Amino acid sequence: MDLATTTRRDLTHEESAAFWSWATVEVLRHTGIRIEEMLELTHHSFVAYTLPTTGEVVPMLQVAPSKTDAERLLLVSPELAEVLTAIIFRVRAGKASLPLVSAYDVFEQTWSPPMPYLFQRRFGTEDRPLTRSYIRECLVATSNAAQIAAGGQPLRWRPHDFRRIFVTDAIRSGLPPHIAAKVCGHTTVDTTMGYAAIYPEDVIAHHRAFIARRRAQRPSEEYRDLTNQEWDGFLDHFELRKVALGTCGRDHGTPCQHENACVRCPLLRVDPAQLPRLEEIHANLTDRLAEAKEQGWLGEVAAIETTMAAANQKLEAMHTATNRPVHLGMPDIRPSAGRQTSGS
Secondary structure, eight states: OBTTTTBEEOHHHHHHHHHHHHHHHHHHHHHOOOHHHHHTOBGGGEEEEEOTTTOOEEEEEEEOOOSSOOOEEEEOOHHHHHHHHHHHHHHHTTSSSOOOBOOEETTTTEEOOOBOBSSEEEETTEEEEOOHHHHHHHHHHHHHHHTOEETTEEOOOOHHHHHHHHHHHHHHTTOOHHHHHHHHTOSSHHHHHHHOOOSOHHHHHHHHHHHHHHHHHSOOGGGSOOOHHHHHHHHHHHHHTEETTEEEOOOTTOOOTTTTOTTTOTTEEEOGGGHHHHHHHHHHHHHHHHHHHHHTOHHHHHHHHHHHHHHHHHHHHHHHHHHSOOOOOOOOSSOOSSOEEOOO
């Protein structure tokens, strides 16, 4: 019962709508896939790719053909892996495997064979795949609950907005446009650049005019199709990001500016499992600093103090993240995402 409006609320439905709205936003913004591609993800979509140089197994997500009729593989980031794990855990509901359900394709007007779809929920006494209309309903409810306005008008999120956010963030982070086109399944780079909201409109117009002049005078290699060597180089970047304490967060195509002094680097993402190792490094630095001061090695003192300051900052951030309370998203009596039914 909502005490403010004296209406009954279906908390089960509200919790379900909030979860699937969160899952949709996270999957779309981490992958840039289309909503129809997201709803067709199954437990069979996970592919283990072994790097030929190190033998490390990298998780990949196999995206079924949609508009371009081209199947593609996407790298599963740690953040995306956490989201997919939460979805699988919820859908399994304590069972050994995902339920098998059939989905209806409104465009092909055919039913799929029973598949372990990731986006499915319990509906009454049976399991059903989620539909586009349900996803849009969840996003609309979430938009209303967030009460975010743009230009004096309420902001309504749509599934395709997160595809644009993904492309914009990828290109701003240094990903070449032709590789972004390959990741998104676009046939041309111009389509990909149309998704990137990076510069004001007048800057885009001048930049496109400059590109057109440069193409006419001197055709550039960057406007050709993606080669296998470039794609391998892009994958190798993620292979080389693995370091002893965690993962290097530097952008694709950028060199290491700290000469592999990872403890000092602000782009180091420390693995929580390596916290004891970082504490051991900090203790060793303390001993080295005392020795350097005793021996009068002033240059060594300055270098160690710089490294210790960076190590202290990372230790403090990790302890803060470890002790941070986790909000479970439990509904309260305030209006939130979901349906409301009248009653007493």
